[in-house]
Amino acid sequence: MVRLLLKAVDKSYGSVHALCDFSYSFEPGIYALLGPNGSGKSTLMNIISNNIPADSGSVLFSRDGSAEADVFDMGDLFRQELGYLPQDPTFYPSFSVNQFMWYMAELKRVRGQSRGKTGRLAISAQIDQLLREVDLEQIRHQPISSISGGMKQRLGIAQALLGNPTVILLDEPTAGLDPMQRVNIRNYISKIAKDRIVILATHIISDIEQSAKDILILKNGILANHGSSRELANRMQGHVWTIQTRENQINTFANRFRVIGISQIGDPNSEMVSIRLIAAEKPTENALPVQPGLEDYYLNIFGSQGSYNTFDVS
Ligand SMILES: Nc1ncnc2c1ncn2[C@@H]1O[C@H](COP(=O)(O)OP(=O)(O)O)[C@@H](O)[C@H]1O
Ligand SMILES: [Mg+2]
Incomplete structure (x- = not known):
């Protein structure tokens, strides 16, 4: 089994403290780095991959x-x-999909050895298999300039798997993809995660809600918290509510609480809505507690600043 251990990793860019005293132990499985833009996800990946040096730590x-x-x-x-x-x-x-895979295999000095084959034949077999797995086999001879964003992202994942690595870093692998492509990539990542450490940076909750064994919450470079999707969501237990009210009351609630969602009740002409919101205490007499999700947790920590109460559930 492989293990990746980060000890007190610290990094600043000038006055920006991008990563603060980050320690964590990774074992095989999918890990999510979850946090908004600027929270330090890419910095962490760049340090693990040795692209930039940390100021201290190992x-x-x-x-x-x-x-x-x-x-x-x-x-x-x-x-x-x-x-x-x-x-x-x-x-x-101008490279074709196939040429790009060969080029990356050279760069990574992939030594071909699989199922009794050696050398170029084995590399060729590996490229064939990876392109098949990400569904790019049909277009392998097309120039990269002619393929879609989703295909490029899949090609990016396929090249990351060349040489059968044991640690895989995917920095926002579903960026720019439509929902269907997103699901495909998600399923594919789950498939490859066995026996490997997969670290996936994202700010999209649905990408990792089901699959990540541990979700690391990065806030301004600090590992603010970590846990499974359920564990983190459960921290919001008793703080997420729905309230049925008249449409013209929406602003009153939005001014006081973090509103997560609003839905119409009954026919389209009805003036009644159901509001889902976060509140430390029961906000009104008729408020009903609801089962919290990871999104509630995320929005409580990262939702835009406002007069209303972000509260500490860590
Ligand atoms: N090369 C750089 N030079 C200066 N500041 C940087 C550089 N790279 C990142 N930063 C800053 O470090 C912080 C973390 O950035 P980053 O790791 O890219 O976050 P994320 O990937 O979560 O969006 C941000 O404030 C960002 O502006
Ligand atoms: Mg980033």
Whole structure:
């Protein structure tokens, strides 16, 4: 089993403290880094992948209980364990999908060895399999300039898997995808996560709500909290409510509470609405408590500032 251990990792850019004293131990499974833009997700991935140095702290890797080695000292040895889809991947538009995979295999110095095959034949078999798995086999000879955003994202994931890495970093892998493509990518990531550490940065809750074994909440570079989707949602128990009221009362509630959703009740001409909101205490006599979800937790922590009460449920 592989293990990735981060110890007190710290990084500033000038006066911006992008990552503060980050410690965590990753084992095989899907982990989510959840936080809004600027919370430090990409910085963390760049440090794990050795693209930027941390100011202090260490990133250690071990396999099958062997001694931990600093990934910085491991150099290329760690690169072979690593698959990385950066937030803004560069694709060479004139390359075909197939050429791009070969090019990345060269860059990563993938040594072909699989099912008795060696060398280029084995690399070729690996590329075939990866393109099949992300559904790009049919268009493998098309230039990258002609394929859709969803296809590019899938190609980005396929290249991250070259060389069968044990640590996979995916920085916003579903950015710019439509809901159907998002579901496909999500399912694919679940499929590859077995025996591997998959770390997925996102601010989209539905991407990770079902699949992540641990969700790491990053707020201004600080690991504010972590837990399963259910554990985090449960922290909001007793703080999420629905209230039935007249439409013209919406503003009154929105001024006092964090409103999560509003839906019409009855026929379209009805003036009654149901409001879902967050409140530390029962907000009105007729308010009913509802089962909280991860989104409620997220919005309580990160919802826009306002006079209303973000409260501490950590
Ligand atoms: N190369 C850089 N130079 C200066 N500031 C940076 C740089 N990269 C990131 N930052 C800042 O560090 C913070 C964290 O950024 P980032 O790690 O990209 O967050 P996220 O990926 O969660 O959006 C932000 O305030 C961002 O503006
Ligand atoms: Mg980012």
